[in-house]
Amino acid sequence: MADGRAQRDDDTPVQAGDGAPAGGVQRALGLTLASALVWGVAHLWAGRRVAGMILLGLFGVLVIAGAVTTALFRGDLVRLALQPSWLSAFAVGLLVLALVWVTVVIRSYQVARPDDLPTGARTAGAVTVTVLCFAVAVPFTWAAHSTYVARDTLTSIFRSGDSNGRPVNTADPWNGQSRVNVLLLGGDAAPNRVGVRTDSMTLASVDTETGDTVLLGLPRNLENFHLPPGPARDRFPYGFTGDGAGTPGLLNEVYQYAEEHPDLVPGVTKNQRGPELLKATISGILHQRVDYYVLVDMRGFADIVDAIGGVKIRIPEDILYSRENRVLKAGYRTLSGKEALWYGRSRTNSDDYTRMGRQKCLMRAVAQQADPQTVLTKFDRLAAATKRAISTDIPQELLPAFMSLSGKVKNGAKIDSLQFVPPLISTGDPDFALIRRLAAEAVAGGPAKPSTTPSSSPTASASRSPNTTGGPSSSATKPPQSKPVSLAATCPS
Template sequence: MASRSADRRARSGDAEPGLLRALALTLASALVWGVAHLVTGRRLAGGALLGCFVLLAAAGAVAATFFRVDIVELAVKPDWLSGIAAGILVLGLLWVTVVIRSYQLVRPGGLSLGASTAGTVAVAVLCFAVAVPVSWGAYSTYLYRDALTSIFKTGGGNGRPVDAKDPWNGQSRVNVLLLGGDAASNRQGVRTDSMTLASIDTKTGDTVLLSLPRNLESFPMPPGPARDRFPYGFTGDGAGTPGLLNEVYQYAEDHPDLVPGAHKNRRGPELLKATISGILDQPVDYYILVDMFGFADIIDAMGGVRVKITSPIPYGLRGDVLQPGDRVLKGKEALWYGRSRTASDDYTRMGRQKCLLRAIAKQADPQTVLTKFDRLATATKHAISTDIPQELLPAFFALSTKVKDGAQIDSLQFVPPLIHTGNPDFALIRKLADKAVTADRAKSSPSASPSASPTASPTEGGTRPVTGAPSPGSTRTPTNPVSLDEACPS
């Protein structure tokens, strides 16, 4: 009996070093599939696993090097996202199976209970290390797809099928109405206090932002029921709606007969798009509405946004102040930065809002998006509504890449002293909007002349260049757009 016990201890002692070797081979197999199989003489299975691993790695490297844009464009295709999520889970399951099977092949016999338990725990930890990032990847893909399909609906572009080769249907520009909705707790409905038409060159990404003030009055309504009710311009409906441009959205929602056939939450956008199209004499293809309080959640999900404040801005209701200097603003602070009219005016606020959007666009880098993806997806889902269809997302993504990678972004605000909001000169508004868009189009043309540059605008007295772009705190408004890179402090 003593002899048999001693023999077992001897075998167990010989197996202990073998356990370390087995764990090392299992780790190697987790990093490069097939190692354990090849070491144990299973050449066919080992070669197959190694071949699959090399093929997957090579395919990933080639795709990341040569097809990066195509891969990123797949991220805005919901069907592909479903397949990617499923593929990630299958890959993770296969990977964990390889790890477990590798350990089974190289595990030595005769291990003591303690050594056997330690080996099993080590392999379980290794499987966990593989499963966690795989599960996170699949879950994030699901969250992203859910947010994408919640915000963007199917239905083609403007009622027509989207041609993958020509998604813009020959359009040289696409015009998107950017709306900031202020659904405050002390008021009923949504007021679109920020209204900007982004006219984007579909080839270069160069953009002109045409901004209308919230308090514009006496504007014409589009033909149909709206103009029938307000033949001489929008006048509102009593003290609650005195007739300002920011009331049109909610007025349409409250009066379905003005937009027959449109569903709830679509009546406002449709009437406002048509109204602004008439004011500017520019087509409005799509809209994006951002709820300003949801906007604060997006900024918090990013970890804040860095802006340069040039003068003190009152913050909150307790007398706090956003002091001048480089500041990282939290969501509510950024909301006040963009909305505050204390010691300033609507037009100064409009300038700050554009600079805030510019700062967010520049700071929403891939690292920020990836590390805070779940919070960003949830916040974005609840903050944004739009009529941009899913089918156009790849084209819009490619266009946004051009805008982010150095396209010129110019801004023109129709505010005093250029435009008197109480009695606007709509002929002048349309003329200046046309000049801004035409100048941007001419700038991207190889044959553009110097006078067609956005830094100069033809007037009755000749060509007047812009000298000194206004800051967000200035109310001076030139008759031609100015670059946001110059207008926003950095």
Template sequence: MASRFDVRDARGEDPERSLPHALALTLASALVWGVAHLVTGRRIVGALLVGAFVLLGAAAAVAGLFFRPRLMELAVQPAWLSGTAGGILAIGLVWVTVVIRSYQLVRPGALSLGKSTAGGVAVTVLCFAVAVPVSWGAYNTYVYRDALTSIFQTGGGNGRPVNTKDPWNGQRRVNVLLLGGDAAANRQGVRTDSMTLASVDTKTGDTVLLSLPRNLESIPMPAGPARDRFPYGFTGDGGGTPGLLNEVYQYAEDHPDLVPGARKNQRGPELLKATISGILNQPVDYYILVDMFGFADIVDAMGGVRLKITEPIPFGQRGEVLQPGNRVLKGKEALWYGRSRTLSSDYARMGRQKCLLAAIAKQADPQTVLTRFDKLAAATKRAISTDIPQELLPAFVSLSSKVKDGSRIDSLQFVPPLISTGNPDFALIRKLTARAIAGERAQASASPSPTGTKTRPAAGASPSPSPSPSPSTKPVSLDEACPH
């Protein structure tokens, strides 16, 4: 048998007219490995190639259909990502080799220069059609791994050992402090203008979001150097730092002696975690800090975020306005939507920020992530810092799937008139926190406000964040709180 499939000898046809047939067989081999080998009588090799191709496809289908949760857990493990990138490249190399060898087997024996060139170009294009998506997949896997290892460090930043067999150390709930850092060129350091403790039930995924206002005063400090310096509550340095909750992070960074043993960029998170833990009387396990200006880059990388705006919101420094209606906001517009206090208040802004984050979470679908992956990864690296260790990422992925699959997400904001920011009732804050986490749904009238008057439940509140929020003492579902 000839080393090359001779169409003229087999069929008595003119080889000048056999090139389309050869290219068709090459294309078929690119779609299903081994077709050209089988046609040319190389049955053993052809059968092996077809079997390998079918096995790979079946394995991918079965994994996607029946083992998706496990795949999601593996997708946050750097070692598996490295292996995946290498595997993708290996498959791509085999694929291109199959295409080239298939054409060699079915190519007519005598072609004119023009036909030969046309055939070579066609096969080259076909090889690129295989190589480009394979290379794209391997590259994005590498980019993803790089972003993952840049944001999440091995062992985390809290120095505690990680038990992957019991990731929550027997705890029924895991508490993650979500921070929005408002750094800018005209401001020294970072001010944590958004502070929310997400308390998640590790069994059910039910979540309570407990939000503290940026301007909370007279904050009790944790035992140790911080309380020794501020025995009667945090007062800052005076002047530009009057002693608000959003100053604790940067104050710790500027005063290393308050958090002995902590490195730069860890002092702020550690002291703020301990401070908020004391305010709410709840442990704070981990934190995630999102730089608000980097957050705008994330929104742009997503292609914008869809939101329903219920009232005009001033935007920018030129008198622009975000008009009511269903809008797709770009990064800077989304940033202003979440930060603007003009004709509004800190507390209305807190509500908008939660709705904005909820909208982004819902719209970060697989198609958006895949098509804009490199931009999203780069923006996320710039915008996010955390002490969640790499080893716990599979457990967090599993937990997040519970949160998305129908679990309830409630929100409770400690804002006026429920809580006076200038003279906070910390005993009431702790009481309401315990009640919210316990899942109680007591009527608001059962708990007096700091002024001694009865308050109304949030069920009758407007679905849009308002300048004067209802003094609700029970958590409200985000689906109820955010306009649709």
């Protein structure tokens, strides 16, 4: 076979296509398919041993390198997959590998194909090889495209460097702290509304060793709080009054007020003024560090839910669409993005505080159901929705550390929730000493004791945040929740 020809039983050489052109093209295609799976098979059959061994050796190196890298450096692969420069290199590498693989397929067919094929067999062979080339190239092209989309998503959402543009110390991502505190915000931006009101504000304090998390929820209608020292405190020395007329402002107004008044946060760029002032304000209210923030636009959140195919959740009682006079029926439901938005935002027959609890349960359900298979199969749509929905100041360099931490949170870590709502506090006249003490105890994991400081009536701010139906608030009859409770226990299942 050294000269690439077939042999008869009497050792008389014949051309591979003699007397059986159909069999010749079938054998050539079979060898080409084998070479697409293992490089060099067709070349070795044709007697081109040097080229065949080189191709086989290269293929073996690729397989071994891939297996060893996956087995020994899986953690590093995750880290590299979250770095835009490596994603760019990987995408280019995939395209180059696809080009090489297609070249091997084409050349293998040329080597194995008989020279005297009829026109029909030659055409059929060429078409079949073309289809095989597409079959080889499509997975690589899809992977390269997905890699590019991932890079574009990362660079669109996460900046490089800290808030001042300085390099981040990735060797100590948490700056020696045992916990990292991330402010989770839900904004209500919409085409028919001006600005952003942060109707959902929760500080997630995460133990960096165990992933155990405490969620500290603040109500949107909290009043009589102070802004941080500096230009903001100078403007409002006796507490925030957003309208400037002496009426107490609400906590959910701080974000947009800062965006409209850059002098309150000098040196901070547009679209970061609101987050910076709100982070500092909530840090003062809770007496807890606020390291980073993540803002999820509510309409964008609906797009994320649709991108993962809906969210499964149990609704304990019917929830009315307040504007459309439709009902989310009680029971196990798979909610669309729009329905999930109403589930999290509706105050009909309930109140702000019941809604806060539903929002946390909704976030928990989405996080649980956004499994790797769902993310991979719907990656493009999910990435596009995420770019529209999320803004944050978490640096790109810390993404590997946060990815590792999120794995701990998702895989068995304890998640507790403490909401500072009536009757635990009065939103119109908050007991900030009580809020700070309970927050400190919740984060430290110590026992919380009943407050000895009297609070004013929970209805003090009713005029600023009325029940939309005029009915009784479901939280008014419940005993105060003065210590964190498990989110798994409080969310319907």
